[in-house]
Amino acid sequence: MDKIYDIGIIGAGVVGANIARKLSQYELSICILEKEADVSFGISKANSGIIHAGFHHPPKYLKSRLELEGNLMFDRLQKELHFPFKRSGILVVAFSEEEMKSCYQLYDQGMINGVIGLELCNRNRILQLEPKLGQEVIGGLYAPTGGIVEPYRFVFALIESAKKNGVEIKLNFKVKSAKFNGEYYEIFSNKNEKINAKYIINCAGLFADEVSKICGGEEFNIKPRKGEYFLIDKSASYIPSKVIFPVPTSVSKGILVIPTVEGTCLLGPTAEDIDDKEDLSTNRENLSKILYLTKKIISQISEKDIITSFAGVRAALDTNDFYIEWSKKSKNLLQVAGIQSPGLTASPAIANYVKDLLKERNIKLVEKQNWDPFIEDIPRIRHLEDFEVDFLYNKDNSFANVICRCEQVSEAEIREAIRKGHTTLDGIKFYTRAGMGRCQGGFCSYKIMKILSEELNIDLTEITKRGENSYILYKKL
Amino acid sequence: MFEKKYDALIIGGGAAGLSCAYAISKNNFKIAIIEREERLGGILNQCIHNGFGLHYFKEELTGPEFASRFINLIKNKENIDVFLNTTVVNIKINGEEKILSCYSKKHGVLNLKAKAVILAMGCRERNRGNIGTPGTRPSGIFTAGLAQRLVNIDGYIPGEEVVIVGSGDIGLIMSRRLTWVGCKVKAVIEIQPYPSGLTRNIVQCLNDFNIPLYLSHVISKINGKDRINSVDVTPLENGKYLEDKSFNIKCDTLLLSVGLIPENELSRKCGVQINPDTNGPYVDAYQMTNVDGIFACGNVLHVHDLVDYVAQEGIKTGESVAEYLKGNLKDRKQFPVYASSNIRYVCPNKFDPSFDNKFYMRSMIVKNGATLEVKLNGKTIKTFKFAHVQPSEMISVNITREDILKEINDYVLEENKIEFRLE
Numbered sequence: 001m002d003k004i005y006d007i008g009i010i011g012a013g014v015v016g017a018n019i020a021r022k023l024s025q026y027e028l029s030i031c032i033l034e035k036e037a038d039v040s041f042g043i044s045k046a047n048s049g050i051i052h053a054g055f056h057h058p059p060k061y062l063k064s065r066l067e068l069e070g071n072l073m074f075d076r077l078q079k080e081l082h083f084p085f086k087r088s089g090i091l092v093v094a095f096s097e098e099e100m101k102s103c104y105q106l107y108d109q110g111m112i113n114g115v116i117g118l119e120l121c122n123r124n125r126i127l128q129l130e131p132k133l134g135q136e137v138i139g140g141l142y143a144p145t146g147g148i149v150e151p152y153r154f155v156f157a158l159i160e161s162a163k164k165n166g167v168e169i170k171l172n173f174k175v176k177s178a179k180f181n182g183e184y185y186e187i188f189s190n191k192n193e194k195i196n197a198k199y200i201i202n203c204a205g206l207f208a209d210e211v212s213k214i215c216g217g218e219e220f221n222i223k224p225r226k227g228e229y230f231l232i233d234k235s236a237s238y239i240p241s242k243v244i245f246p247v248p249t250s251v252s253k254g255i256l257v258i259p260t261v262e263g264t265c266l267l268g269p270t271a272e273d274i275d276d277k278e279d280l281s282t283n284r285e286n287l288s289k290i291l292y293l294t295k296k297i298i299s300q301i302s303e304k305d306i307i308t309s310f311a312g313v314r315a316a317l318d319t320n321d322f323y324i325e326w327s328k329k330s331k332n333l334l335q336v337a338g339i340q341s342p343g344l345t346a347s348p349a350i351a352n353y354v355k356d357l358l359k360e361r362n363i364k365l366v367e368k369q370n371w372d373p374f375i376e377d378i379p380r381i382r383h384l385e386d387f388e389v390d391f392l393y394n395k396d397n398s399f400a401n402v403i404c405r406c407e408q409v410s411e412a413e414i415r416e417a418i419r420k421g422h423t424t425l426d427g428i429k430f431y432t433r434a435g436m437g438r439c440q441g442g443f444c445s446y447k448i449m450k451i452l453s454e455e456l457n458i459d460l461t462e463i464t465k466r467g468e469n470s471y472i473l474y475k476k477l
Numbered sequence: 478m479f480e481k482k483y484d485a486l487i488i489g490g491g492a493a494g495l496s497c498a499y500a501i502s503k504n505n506f507k508i509a510i511i512e513r514e515e516r517l518g519g520i521l522n523q524c525i526h527n528g529f530g531l532h533y534f535k536e537e538l539t540g541p542e543f544a545s546r547f548i549n550l551i552k553n554k555e556n557i558d559v560f561l562n563t564t565v566v567n568i569k570i571n572g573e574e575k576i577l578s579c580y581s582k583k584h585g586v587l588n589l590k591a592k593a594v595i596l597a598m599g600c601r602e603r604n605r606g607n608i609g610t611p612g613t614r615p616s617g618i619f620t621a622g623l624a625q626r627l628v629n630i631d632g633y634i635p636g637e638e639v640v641i642v643g644s645g646d647i648g649l650i651m652s653r654r655l656t657w658v659g660c661k662v663k664a665v666i667e668i669q670p671y672p673s674g675l676t677r678n679i680v681q682c683l684n685d686f687n688i689p690l691y692l693s694h695v696i697s698k699i700n701g702k703d704r705i706n707s708v709d710v711t712p713l714e715n716g717k718y719l720e721d722k723s724f725n726i727k728c729d730t731l732l733l734s735v736g737l738i739p740e741n742e743l744s745r746k747c748g749v750q751i752n753p754d755t756n757g758p759y760v761d762a763y764q765m766t767n768v769d770g771i772f773a774c775g776n777v778l779h780v781h782d783l784v785d786y787v788a789q790e791g792i793k794t795g796e797s798v799a800e801y802l803k804g805n806l807k808d809r810k811q812f813p814v815y816a817s818s819n820i821r822y823v824c825p826n827k828f829d830p831s832f833d834n835k836f837y838m839r840s841m842i843v844k845n846g847a848t849l850e851v852k853l854n855g856k857t858i859k860t861f862k863f864a865h866v867q868p869s870e871m872i873s874v875n876i877t878r879e880d881i882l883k884e885i886n887d888y889v890l891e892e893n894k895i896e897f898r899l900e
Contacts, residue, residue, distance in 0.1 A: 231606070235745070278702060279613075280613055280614060281611065281612050281613045281698070281699075281700075282611045282612065283611050283698075284609075284697065284718075303609070306606055306607065306609065307604075307606045308605070308606030309606060309611070310614060381580070386478070386578050386586045386588070387478070389580060389585070389586050390478050390585050390586040393580075393585035393586065394585070397582045397583075397585065398582060400580040400582055400585045400586065401562065401581070401582040402513070402564035402580050405513070405564060406742075408566065410580075411582070438601070438742075439601045439602070439604065440604045440605070440606055441623075442601060442602050442604060442620045442622065442623050443601065443623075445623065446626060446627060446631060460631070460633055461633070464616065465616035465703075466703075467703075468703045469703035469704050470615060470616040470703035470704055471704060472616055472617075472635070473627065473633040473634070473635055474633075474634050474635055474636045474729070474730075475633070476633055476634075477628065477632040477633060477634055477658060
């Protein structure tokens with residue numbers, strides 16, 4: 001007889017990954033279904049990577065509560081899972097009295113929400129916190145609990161931890177149909193693979209509306225809203241230490257300057273409602289708008305330092321809030337939809353919330369005796385001193401073979417990524433940073449392809465950028 | 478940890494590093510070449526077309542042949558060590574001594590020490606992000622050099638229908654190469670109103686194969702979800718996009734040949750000052766950077782169009798390094814060199830009136846019948862006539878000791894400067 005999982009999680013983004021890891025604490029059999037070739041390949045791959053402080057949204061929203069709760073969970077998660085995270089602090093900067101008024105409002109809102117350490121700043125104070133701000137700055141707001149994270153690394157670590165604690169994952173599994181037979185769901189992929197699960201948790205991000213429909217749940221519409229970004233090289237003449245927001249507008253939090261944990265810097269995002277959920281294209285006008293607006297914040301920003309541009313899509317609902325409840329239409333379907341900003345920040349709290357919803361349904365949550373919250377911290381040579389690299393070399397000489405010169409990634413790290421299941425060039429890039437630097441893979445991609453072909457015993461023509469038809473090489477000469 | 482001491486260490490085993498090693502080794506100094514790839518020769522190894530060596534060897538060679546000439550000159554020499562598959566990750570300076578931190582699979586961490594270090598790391602290709610091409614991010618987009626490597630060394634064809642952005646030399650060479658292996662090269666798109674590669678390559682690689690070259694055009698959008706499926710091309714007029722005249726070209730591969738950037742991340746780490754006009758270090762008449770004992774030559778210094786010039790520069794650098802090691806470069810009088818009208822840059826940035834000086838420079842203009850004027854302290858000491866100048870073709874001139882001494886008698890006491898003007 002086919003296995004019947006207790007829980008089927010649809011979508012391996014940051015929400016699905018947090019839920020999977022949280023539920024792996026209990027005696028439940030869990031399977032995650034992901035349509036892409038790797039985890040974190042949707043919204044969780046391309047976003048601002050900010051751990052918000054909790055002052056941007058009014059207290060009436062569920063998301064405000066989960067944002068604050070989620071924020072406080074990151075220090076512990078990082079100790080357990082070793083993903084890049086830093087409490088860099090967040091600034092909102094005002095360039096006029098009008099904008100300063102908005103900062104007062106954000107401050108009040110933050111205080112009501114319960115944000116710790118919020119501080120209103122005059123011009124001197126804000127320049128003390130960030131000396132290179134545009135000269136017209138008159139003041140702003142400082143939130144020391146805000147931070148930055150590498151979102152895909154966070155997801156990879158969560159998934160690794162979940163897998164370590166027994167969660168199974170099916171990649172390239174695009175849910176085509178799901179029928180509840182009175183006891184459990186029979187879930188079919190577009191390639192006719194079948195998985196059985198008693199409960200479905202819908203974490204399908206941009207496609208949560210479609211998955212809900214497939215599972216016989218509520219009808220709602222996920223409205224895709226695109227955001228475009230620039231990435232600035234770590235060698236740029238100046239990168240701020242804190243995330244810098246302009247004063248928000250009614251539609252978005254504005255276009256920001258975001259230092260990353262790895263030393264590069266993001267500029268963006270724009271906010272544009274689009275029709276096609278898979279439209280990740282960038283456009284010239286938007287990109288020049290980003291440069292114009294961020295140069296106002298930090299004048300040293302220069303187009304010369306740009307290494308790439310990209311776009312991500314937010315999965316917004318009309319209510320502008322998270323939608324996390326049991327379906328009223330379909331039995332045993334739990335909806336976790338509309339998780340737009342601050343979804344990344346809230347995601348660990350969302351997992352707790354989901355756990356409580358399972359409890360409400362009298363699903364037995366028995367804690368595992370041997371649950372292990374820790375995963376191994378993989379050494380990365382760019383963080384190490386020479387003697388440490390030499391020490392590793394004595395155990396495995398591929399630690400001393402530099403594959404990606406821009407980001408200093410060793411052969412050992414690439415092989416580790418592949419063995420952890422990241423088998424596309426993008427998967428390896430996001431796991432190791434190889435190909436993410438200033439040459440954008442010009443020098444290292446053929447080396448990575450060779451290692452991939454060795455590890456997986458496949459021909460170079462079978463290697464893809466990110467699965468499906470994204471092949472790199474057409475044929476052998 | 479592996480440790481060894483040398484007189485000079487050369488970072489990079491391409492044309493610049495090899496020619497420099499050859500020149501230093503003639504003086505019996507103990508040197509090492511550190512090369513990150515598995516063989517010496519650098520990018521020459523993937524340039525299997527001919528056209529190399531016409532100036533330096535007075536004969537036409539392929540890239541690997543050109544490299545092997547120099548490799549043979551230094552092969553099996555007792556005073557030269559070669560570290561292959563070895564990456565330099567840091568340069569530390571401890572008084573006169575420089576310590577290179579290197580990683581290799583064979584030796585682990587190597588600490589190599591020497592009084593002189595020669596930067597010969599070459600350059601990298603500008604990519605899509607550097608030119609800000611909008612659109613989706615599918616597979617099938619390669620820098621021309623990467624595609625060249627994949628075809629010529631690894632033996633793989635990237636796609637069937639190709640569009641090439643930029644008329645740089647590698648892009649032109651690849652148009653011909655990909656046509657030969659059976660791809661359809663549909664267009665070369667160049668943003669400038671003139672080609673950015675050598676004229677001979679336009680003729681031999683595009684015209685001979687009827688590949689259309691669109692000057693003053695840009696790729697305004699890349700389309701395709703998984704693999705690229707087409708590009709939008711828009712003509713430019715006085716810097717403005719003529720959107721209504723845009724057209725679409727179907728393709729499954731896009732090659733970028735949009736310029737090269739000297740790779741100076743390592744140089745910056747040890748305090749070498751970089752000239753924003755070249756993206757390479759400032760060097761004096763002896764190819765020495767602002768850091769005593771650190772020299773630079775080849776494409777890490779400024780991007781050359783001919784490997785022959787790289788070899789000349791490498792030889793000169795090697796000879797200077799030998800003089801430096803002998804202690805002969807102390808208290809030499811040097812004076813500044815300036816790029817004036819219509820010259821983007823001049824390299825090197827200083828001259829020594831006591832010997833012949835060779836200068837490389839790039840024009841900012843396209844002109845037939847141009848004159849290059851060399852002024853010493855405001856007075857014209859020499860003029861050169863050129864049938865044609867353009868930014869993509871490097872100008873190289875010699876100013877002899879006699880040319881200089883005609884003007885200045887007691888240069889030791891005076892402040893002097895040379896200035897180049899192109900009309």
